[in-house]
Amino acid sequence: MSAEKSKNILERLGNGEVIIGDGSYVNTLEKRGYVLAGCYTPEASVENPHAVEELAIEYARAGADITQTFTFYSRDVGTPKDVKLTCLEINKASCEIAKKVSNKWGTIVAGGIIQTAAFKQTRDKNDVQAELREGLEVLIQNDIDLIIVEYFRNIVEMEWAIELALSYGKPVAATMCIGPKGDASGVSPAECAVRMAKAGAPIIGINCLFDPFIALETISKMKAGLDGAGLSPYLMCQPLGYRTPDGGSYGWIYLPEFPHAMEPRQVTRYECARFAREAYNLGVRIIGGCCGIESYHIRAMAEELAPERNCLPTASRKSDLDLSTLKEKEDKGRPEFKGKGCKDYWMNLVPCTGRPLSAPMFRQADPETVNPSVLN
Structure with a gap:
């Protein structure tokens, strides 16, 4: 990654660049023993800054153009009982880590704000924006390059958040955590997209909760709505790293395996x-991942789009990109490598779980994407 590239994402998108996002922080760091499941708070930025920094470096080496700050909610709530750190202390440390990685790897520093407690409690615009403003303050003080308004499930709250984020004069990307059925109030993906664009967000899309292919279905509906309205913001998609065809309206959160047994649903690099x-x-130009998307997944995305990006990730040095290593073993007659030196083999593979009694899907009472008859 060249340190000379502009850190203005809109400038780079305007020049036709495809931007690769980073992946999971909270979920990955939980697996590594630095985050408590259930709390999912980023005190690791103070307690174990080396772990957060190394993960950010992994994503940069894998081809990510963006380094997100591992920051917190707007207020001092939710940390494990033995953590006495303030939200401000955690967020300041998180920004410092992201800036350090950015200075070395030339990545765009992005900080996010998410759905609020105020919206659930009062649904008052002033209350919502006041809470969001608290979360934005430390990001603005640390001069981040991009504000990501992400993980919103109601288009009204999203519109309020976009309005506030745009007031800081920074590039803004707005992504909702919705599936093909739309937001929490039943507003369609197409209408959500149109309203986000009309609210002024230059980049819109979706993140988290649903797997890559459900995300594609959703972003396709959003694009159709935008096309119909004559709107053309840049599109962004950062899906979940687990297969969730049987998830409910809240995606993977309504699966029985959440949060401690999701590994059998892990997507492959292919x-x-x-x-x-x-x-x-489909026209998406900011492509990355959310919970469950690891650095090798980001590397696979960057490698797939290497012709369009005119570069390979640093980490590709240790990637059997053309499968020549496996092909060489296959050519020597090694039966365990038969057919594995061909990309089509891996792209068409349907992985097994290795569990004879494993069900293909959960009998979700109200699945988001699967017809209930399939589960009966």
Whole structure:
């Protein structure tokens, strides 16, 4: 990654660049023993800054153009009982880590704000924006390059958040955590997209909760709405790293495996490559991941789009990109490598779980994407 590249994402998108986002922080750091499941708070930025920094470096090496700050809610709530750190202390440390990685790798520093407690409690615009403003203050003080208004499930709250974020004069990306059925109030993905664009967000899309291919279905509906309205913001898609065809309206959160047994649903690197290609063909130009998307998934996305990006990630030095290593072993007659030196083998593979009694899907009472009859 060249340190000379502009850190203005809108400038780079305007020049036709495809931007690769980073992946999971809270979920990955929980697996590594630095975050408590259930709390999901980023005190690791103070307690174990090396772990957060190393993960950010992993994503940059994998091809990510963006380094997100591992920051917190707006207020001092939710940390584990033995943590006495303030939200401000955590967020300040998180910004410092992201800036350090950015200075070395030339990445765009992005800070996010998410849905508020105030919206659930009062649904008052002033209350919502006041809470969001608290979360934005430390990001603005640290001069981040991009504000991501993400993980919103109601278009009204999203519109209020976009309005506030734009007031700081920074590039803004707005992503909702919705599936094909739309937001929490039943507003369609197409209408959500149109309203986000009309609210002024230059980048819109979705993040988290649903797997890459459900995300593609959702972003396709959003694009259709935008096309119909004659609107053309840049599109962004950062899906979940687990297969969730049987998830409810809150995606993976309504699955029985959440949060401690999701590994059998993990997407493969080739599924991520296929997602990246299909997203690009759909017109998405900021492509990354959310919970469950690891650095090797980001590398697969960046490698798949290397022709469009005119570069390979640093980490590709240790990637059997053309499968020549496996092909060489196959050519020597090694039966365990038969057919595995061909990309089509991996792109078309349907992985097994290795569990004879494993069900293909959960009998969700109200699945988001699967017809209930399939589960009966």
